[in-house]
Amino acid sequence: MLNVVRKLVIVICAASLAWQPVALAQPVGIPSIGVTSSSDLSPSLERLLGDAIMEQGRRDPDYISDPDVSQYLTSVGRKLARYAPGAASQKITVFALRDKQINAFALPGGYIGINSGLIAATESESELASVIAHEVAHVMQRHIARGMTQSSQSGHIMLATIAGALLAALAGSGDLAMGVAAFGQAAAIDRQLGFSRQAEQEADRIGLEMMRKAGFDPRGMLNMFSRLSRSASLNEGMGGSVYARTHPLSTQRMSDIEGRVGQAAVNHKDNVTYWFIRAKLLALQSRNSQEQTRAAEILQRETGSSNNMQRNAANYGLAYLSFIQKKPEKATEFINNISASNGSIAQVDELKILLALDADNNKHALDLATIAWRNWPSSQSIALTYVRALQRNNNDNEAIRFLESRIKQWPDMAELYQRMAFSLDRQGRGIEARRSMATYYELTGALPTAVEHLTQARNMTDDFYVKSELDVKIRELKDRLVSDRALLERFKL
Numbered sequence: 465m466l467n468v469v470r471k472l473v474i475v476i477c478a479a480s481l482a483w484q485p486v487a488l489a490q491p492v493g494i495p496s497i498g499v500t501s502s503s504d505l506s507p508s509l510e511r512l513l514g515d516a517i518m519e520q521g522r523r524d525p526d527y528i529s530d531p532d533v534s535q536y537l538t539s540v541g542r543k544l545a546r547y548a549p550g551a552a553s554q555k556i557t558v559f560a561l562r563d564k565q566i567n568a569f570a571l572p573g574g575y576i577g578i579n580s581g582l583i584a585a586t587e588s589e590s591e592l593a594s595v596i597a598h599e600v601a602h603v604m605q606r607h608i609a610r611g612m613t614q615s616s617q618s619g620h621i622m623l624a625t626i627a628g629a630l631l632a633a634l635a636g637s638g639d640l641a642m643g644v645a646a647f648g649q650a651a652a653i654d655r656q657l658g659f660s661r662q663a664e665q666e667a668d669r670i671g672l673e674m675m676r677k678a679g680f681d682p683r684g685m686l687n688m689f690s691r692l693s694r695s696a697s698l699n700e701g702m703g704g705s706v707y708a709r710t711h712p713l714s715t716q717r718m719s720d721i722e723g724r725v726g727q728a729a730v731n732h733k734d735n736v737t738y739w740f741i742r743a744k745l746l747a748l749q750s751r752n753s754q755e756q757t758r759a760a761e762i763l764q765r766e767t768g769s770s771n772n773m774q775r776n777a778a779n780y781g782l783a784y785l786s787f788i789q790k791k792p793e794k795a796t797e798f799i800n801n802i803s804a805s806n807g808s809i810a811q812v813d814e815l816k817i818l819l820a821l822d823a824d825n826n827k828h829a830l831d832l833a834t835i836a837w838r839n840w841p842s843s844q845s846i847a848l849t850y851v852r853a854l855q856r857n858n859n860d861n862e863a864i865r866f867l868e869s870r871i872k873q874w875p876d877m878a879e880l881y882q883r884m885a886f887s888l889d890r891q892g893r894g895i896e897a898r899r900s901m902a903t904y905y906e907l908t909g910a911l912p913t914a915v916e917h918l919t920q921a922r923n924m925t926d927d928f929y930v931k932s933e934l935d936v937k938i939r940e941l942k943d944r945l946v947s948d949r950a951l952l953e954r955f956k957l
């Protein structure tokens with residue numbers, strides 16, 4: 465039974481281990497760490513910790529780096545966060561993980577991870593928004609920060625373990641396994657912390673209000689609750705109602721939300737992007753041909769949906785799956801099944817460019833990408849695909865010019881600097897290429913590697929001004945490394 469409880473609770477909210485008392489007394493023999501109150505984990509320290517965890521997380525093979533997915537999920541998260549009560553404590557960043565288990569979690573620093581399996585299980589954008597809203601509420605109410613520093617012994621140990629692993633990574637030991645382990649630990653933080661019932665209820669209620677104000681259908685949260693409890697009990701091969709009756713927390717949470725949602729219908733029209741991202745993830749989450757076959761079955765079934773957005777997205781998902789399987793003709797067939805009723809779709813345009821690039825049809829790819837960029841000037845994914853097409857056509861001048869504008873548009877988007885370095889390098893501009901790579905590493909939190917690239921750049925020039933400019937930057941990063949280490953040392957056991 466414990467396992468069932470645990471599974472369902474994790475499902476309904478990664479952050480609630482209901483059967484574990486939260487305020488454990490500090491057992492004798494557990495050394496106290498130097499943190500005693502939430503004020504010690506200020507938002508900026510929390511962000512630093514989150515950045516350090518994410519630096520490792522991005523290297524996790526299950527991390528989905530597709531900018532299309534992250535940009536969409538993050539836009540939903542930020543749209544909701546605008547309606548959070550009080551001042552924003554963190555900038556929200558939402559990413560997806562390749563994992564069929566239905567789960568979502570919040571990390572320190574405003575990072576929220578959503579498993580691909582959870583997104584695939586939703587059947588409307590409001591359902592997905594309800595999960596993101598709940599996690600955003602945990603972040604904004606500073607439940608993570610408070611939980612790690614105050615509430616429980618497990619929070620302390622967790623934080624100490626992460627700090628230890630991150631220190632090893634910062635030392636440049638290059639121990640990837642260690643770093644990934646730290647990410648795994650971090651992903652489990654909220655599960656291990658076991659938020660209080662009040663915290664869970666607060667996250668539900670605030671999440672619901674944010675949903676309402678952001679224009680989503682509040683009933684999405686109720687649908688999600690029942691969908692999750694059904695799928696969890698199916699997994700356990702038990703009747704769903706048994707669990708729902710015997711688990712007071714979930715019943716309590718559900719009836720609390722039920723009372724608040726009310727009967728008034730809200731007409732939320734799903735963003736078409738939701739359906740296409742969901743279909744992309746159904747294709748992307750398959751790890752082997754068996755899972756691909758299973759995903760194809762699901763998508764095939766959805767091509768018969770009465771919802772035309774879902775139908776079109778399912779054909780796109782099948783096309784994307786065929787692209788992954790290196791079956792371009794099949795991919796094109798599925799693309800042709802997409803009706804024009806939803807207009808032009810950024811995801812479909814991107815896939816057409818990728819297919820052209822794969823076929824070495826570079827001129828055609830660039831033509832398609834030029835039109836796509838004109839149609840989707842706010843899509844990071846299309847921007848990157850356009851740069852790839854330019855680079856394939858050896859048009860590095862235009863790639864650099866384009867990237868300079870995109871860097872002004874999205875200064876925090878690390879991939880832009882990586883692409884920029886590629887073109888600069890091909891033009892023999894080695895110093896600038898290394899500086900650009902240094903920025904890429906700085907943005908992804910890999911400070912020691914950033915310093916390495918700047919040092920290489922410094923060694924390539926005799927120009928006094930360039931040298932001293934680089935020296936300033938190198939010193940700045942080294943100082944940051946020292947202060948990051950000092951911070952993490954405080955959390956070590």
Ligand SMILES: [Zn+2]
Pocket residue numbers: 477478479480598602659664667
């Ligand atoms: Zn929660």
